[in-house]
Amino acid sequence: MVRIYVDEREKSSGVPEILRGLGVTVIYRRLDVGDYIVSDRTAIERKTADDFIKSLIDGRLFDQCRRLSDVYEKPVLLIEGSLRRALSNSSIRRNAVIGALTTLIVDLDVHVLFTYNAKESAFAIKSIAEKEQRSGRSYVVLHKKPKLSSLREWQLYILQSLPYVGPKVAQRLLETFGSVYRVFTATVPELAKIEGLGEKKAGEVVRIIRAPYTPEKERRSQARSIIDYLLKNEENTSSSQ
Missing domain, CATH: 1.10.150.20 (5' to 3' exonuclease, C-terminal subdomain)
Structure with a gap:
């Protein structure tokens, strides 16, 4: 039986219920990192295409993916829906998005997966969980502070x-x-x-x-500077064409 820990804030997405319909045991928790924990080494952050663009603009994307990468050996970012449509409703350009995805993949070792809708997302999440749990990594680590006695x-x-x-x-x-x-x-x-x-x-x-500790406000500022760099680089590329 495949078992997945799911952030309780994902209930409204419809994905957890689809997973249950596929025979997956869904356990809701308030997760600190990731939306779907499928093994001790793999966690999935699910974002709709619109939320991906918004989190890229406000700096949350890099912060969330960095924490995911810090905690789990196999971090996965699942982007659900049409990026093309999301881009058409945003001021950000396509090249900036490509640059951001490149940063996530190359610098943070985040695996990026695209799905069309909630049903596809559920199938993808279940497939990853099955592969992880069949390979012997069936226990799930939530990385929460336990009650320790010794x-x-x-x-x-x-x-x-x-x-x-x-x-x-x-x-x-x-x-x-x-x-x-x-x-x-x-x-x-x-x-x-x-x-x-x-x-x-x-x-x-x-x-x-x-590494020296960086306050949260400064981290968000750094993430914001990455966005500014990508946008500026895109503008320079466009003007040179």
Whole structure:
């Protein structure tokens, strides 16, 4: 039986009910990240084409996808509906949208999927869930703060909040380094030796641990600057043609 955790704010979309009609067990929760959690490593953010354009303009898109990418190894952005129609009702240009999608795919490692309507979205979500859960990744991690009673449980939980670090990798890290502190001070080459990480993933873990904190207002400003850059680049391209 396929089981999917669904953000309760998705009820009005009609997708969860279609999933139920397809035999999927739908469990509603107030999710902090993503709209559909299908496995410990894969979460899906669903947006209508109109909402995609709006979130691109106001900066929410990059913020949401960055958080999705930080928490889940296989983040998916599902865009439902006609982008062509959504663009016709917006001031943003096609090249800016292409630039934004490129940024999501190349820089944030977000998989982008397009569907025509809610029914197609439900079929796509179910297909992803089936593939993930048949491959042995049937348990779903909501990444919410649990009730922990022992020091060991807290240590494992803290490490599992990092990207690419599930229960097994967290245990290997503690067995290798001996403490959470030692893991946090490890170098990329040291972390890369851990089975399940490798150099690229280790580099991302170290980047997150050592990066200075950016307040929410500043993050939105940075996202907004990306939009401005894409729009300006599009204008320059158009004027040169």
